[in-house]
Amino acid sequence: MTFYYFGVEIEVIVEPHNKQQPVPAPVSDHLDYWYDKIAKALRNRKGSDQQALKAIAESRRTTYRSTTDRHLTWWITWDGSLIAPEWPKHPGVPLEAVSPRLETRKRWEDEIDAFWSAMRAVFHMPRRVLRCGSHVHVSPGRGSFHLKELQAIAFAVVFYNDQVQQVLPQSRRNYHYCVPNKEHSRKLKGKSISAVAALINAVQSKEKLVEIIQGLSKKDRPVLWNFHNVTKMPFTEEPAIGTVEFRGGRCLRGPVRTKRWISFAVAFMILAIQEFKLPLKSSYPSCSPSLFWQKIRNAAATENMAQHLPESFKTMNESNRSDITDDPGDDYPFDLPNARFIPQSGSTSDVEV
Incomplete structure (x- = not known):
């Protein structure tokens, strides 16, 4: 299973x-x-x-x-x-x-x-x-992704970049701690989808894949989808833990949005593995943000996570302002990366610590 x-x-x-x-x-x-x-x-x-x-x-x-x-x-x-x-x-x-x-x-x-x-x-x-922000690390139950699965996820990161950007809140788009991979990677800049597919098809190792999708130095770590944990990096003594990290989630201040962004990250990797079989083709049909979101929800359903994802991607990016108060303790719609912290007033909690 x-x-x-x-x-x-x-x-x-x-x-x-x-x-x-x-x-x-x-x-x-x-x-x-x-x-x-x-x-x-x-x-x-x-x-x-x-x-x-x-x-x-x-x-x-x-x-x-x-x-x-x-x-x-x-x-x-x-x-x-x-x-x-x-x-x-x-x-x-x-x-x-x-x-x-x-x-x-x-x-x-x-x-x-x-x-x-x-x-x-x-x-x-x-x-x-x-x-502030949130990161979600994902790996398969067996412990680590196979190379072909990582190739599929890497291709999906490029192919679905525009759709993912539409899912993110405005404050997380192109934020310097989660730059889109295709804009950061020296191997991907200016490449067509067919050229990206050819590059990924030719990969023979996880190290080479990481080099393509983001780079192998420590400064290459803060990208939207971080693959540095799938193999041992040259800049650290830490062993590989086998996860792909999604770094684009908004600041989490309650359980509802925490479950949403976890479910999105897991569903994206499931969708990638389901949809992009090796060898990758030179072209694929375009996909609207709404259709992409339906695919994400369908992928989440395979792990019983779809109930945590809203029906519209506009609820995720918080452009649908009627949904901004659905998370206990989270009553402000947007993260403000450049704002100064403003303490709130409030009473002492009567909940047992």
Whole structure:
């Protein structure tokens, strides 16, 4: 039976309920207090197996977690992309939450709901956010993609780039942490679809595919679809974890949109593998954003994830303003990458932490 593993990284700036304890600059040791607090709140909640969630808090990312550890627990830490030069002293807490490895064949939604329940117990979710986003890592249940599957996904990244851009909120389009692959890659710039198909058909290794779709240096990592984890990169000692990473999701501040962007990332890779068989053809029929979205929903249905995707892609990109308040704790329609953080007012939560 086919199924998929995935993990989600959530980068957000949040405001503690207790605003009498403002947090100094992000490099301060005061972050330990808040990271430990959210980790404790997670451990007080249960996942789909009715076991207490596992969580680790670490405010200093001196070394990345080992391959084994990163799959087993929620990890609460900080990320440099959340830190701005003009950062003031305010109640905002910048954090990155990395999920354990979840499975499409299990009730992964319970784990997401439990995470956001813990977050709401400790923090106020802000109206405006600064340099925030989300990443979703996906791999097949057997652990890693075959080369032919990766070739299909890479081709879909190029072929469906315009349609994917229509799905993204405006703030995530061409954002410098998730540049479209076909605009970043030196191998793809100016190439026709037939030329891209020929390049990918000729690939004999995962390393060569990664070189084509984005490049092999560390500076090539922040693209919309990151393939660097499918093989060992020359700039790191970390082993390959076998995932393809989608970096274009909007800032997540509640369970509804978290499930949406997870489901989209998984469905895109399923669609790519279903639709683009090797050898790739030199041309394929064009596809409107609406038809593309229907294909995504159909692909999601194969893993029982379609219920998390709205009927229209305009709900995903938030141009349909009637849908912007459908996520608890998320009452502002757009991410504003260049905006200054503005704390909200609010009362102390009565939810047990």
